[in-house]
Amino acid sequence: MRVDLHTHTCFSDGKLSPEELVQRALKKQVSMLSITDHDTVAAYTALEGTTSRLTIIPGIELSTHWSKMEIHVVGLNIRPDSDAMDEAVDSQQQARMSRARYIAERLEKAGIPDPLAGAGKIAGNRNIGRPHFAQYLVEKGICKSPAEAFKKYLSSGNLRQHWADLPTVVNWIRDAGGIAVLAHPLKYKLTYTKLKELVDDFIQAGGQGLEVISGKQPTFQVRKLARLCEQTGLLASCGSDFHQPDLSWAELGQYPPLPKDCMPVWEQFR
Numbered sequence: 001m002r003v004d005l006h007t008h009t010c011f012s013d014g015k016l017s018p019e020e021l022v023q024r025a026l027k028k029q030v031s032m033l034s035i036t037d038h039d040t041v042a043a044y045t046a047l048e049g050t051t052s053r054l055t056i057i058p059g060i061e062l063s064t065h066w067s068k069m070e071i072h073v074v075g076l077n078i079r080p081d082s083d084a085m086d087e088a089v090d091s092q093q094q095a096r097m098s099r100a101r102y103i104a105e106r107l108e109k110a111g112i113p114d115p116l117a118g119a120g121k122i123a124g125n126r127n128i129g130r131p132h133f134a135q136y137l138v139e140k141g142i143c144k145s146p147a148e149a150f151k152k153y154l155s156s157g158n159l160r161q162h163w164a165d166l167p168t169v170v171n172w173i174r175d176a177g178g179i180a181v182l183a184h185p186l187k188y189k190l191t192y193t194k195l196k197e198l199v200d201d202f203i204q205a206g207g208q209g210l211e212v213i214s215g216k217q218p219t220f221q222v223r224k225l226a227r228l229c230e231q232t233g234l235l236a237s238c239g240s241d242f243h244q245p246d247l248s249w250a251e252l253g254q255y256p257p258l259p260k261d262c263m264p265v266w267e268q269f270r
């Protein structure tokens with residue numbers, strides 16, 4: 001069974017519509033899919049009334065901060081229409097807007113014209129994020145690639161200050177009936193000791209799962225994360241972090257299965 005529990009649509013920074021994403025997942029033989037857009041559940045409203053041959057697990061990816069770092073937590077099997085998700089989305093969207101204004105001010109100081117309007121237009125005035133600023137900087141010819149834009153303009157400054165803290169985001173997910181999963185644990189480039197500290201605080205806050213597989217990963221990394229699950233009793237999740245076609249390292253459901261000794265998070269879904 002191919003399971004992909006971390007994907008994005010055009011309702012955050014992905015390129016496909018929810019329906020296109022579901023069609024692509026079917027083509028890639030994914031039988032269980034979660035759309036986990038950044039700080040929004042709008043994809044589920046868009047899918048209301050549609051049916052498909054795969055199991056869709058409602059999800060979200062919430063940005064938070066921990067120890068001066070931006071950390072992402074995926075909420076799986078949530079109720080998108082719950083009061084807790086309403087509150088989470090409202091609060092995170094306000095955070096996104098205040099962060100966008102902060103980013104725009106810094107870009108203006110660097111001599112870049114109309115960054116907020118430009119990025120807002122690319123985002124379709126919904127769920128504005130750094131990828132939209134990156135695209136604007138590329139379109140204006142200021143940067144050659146989104147990677148360069150991130151490096152030069154979108155990674156410095158106190159960006160994390162805007163987000164809710166770790167216990168708050170985990171509580172939103174739990175109150176919405178979901179399971180909180182620590183997203184792409186190796187992306188934060190922490191030492192093993194620091195990663196263990198993060199995992200301990202995450203569990204203390206009520207977190208229950210860890211992404212053992214995040215896209216194509218070397219086997220030794222998968223093993224390392226599986227061991228961490230075993231040591232801490234965390235459930236294991238897997239997902240591609242798919243944003244768009246043509247990125248082979250993040251294609252829907254294209255990775256080996258979870259190691260046998262992991263407890264798959266989806267066994268808890270009902």
Ligand code: AMP
Nearest residue numbers: 013038128129130131146147150151243
């Ligand atoms: P945001 O949620 O607004 O902070 O944007 C974070 C998103 O930007 C991530 O989920 C990635 O999709 C994307 N991203 C992060 N770093 C880079 C990078 N160096 N180059 C291109 N995209 C990136």
Ligand code: MN
Nearest residue numbers: 008013038243
């Ligand atoms: Mn993204």
Ligand code: MN
Nearest residue numbers: 061072183184
């Ligand atoms: Mn993420």
Ligand code: MN
Nearest residue numbers: 006008061241
């Ligand atoms: Mn993601």
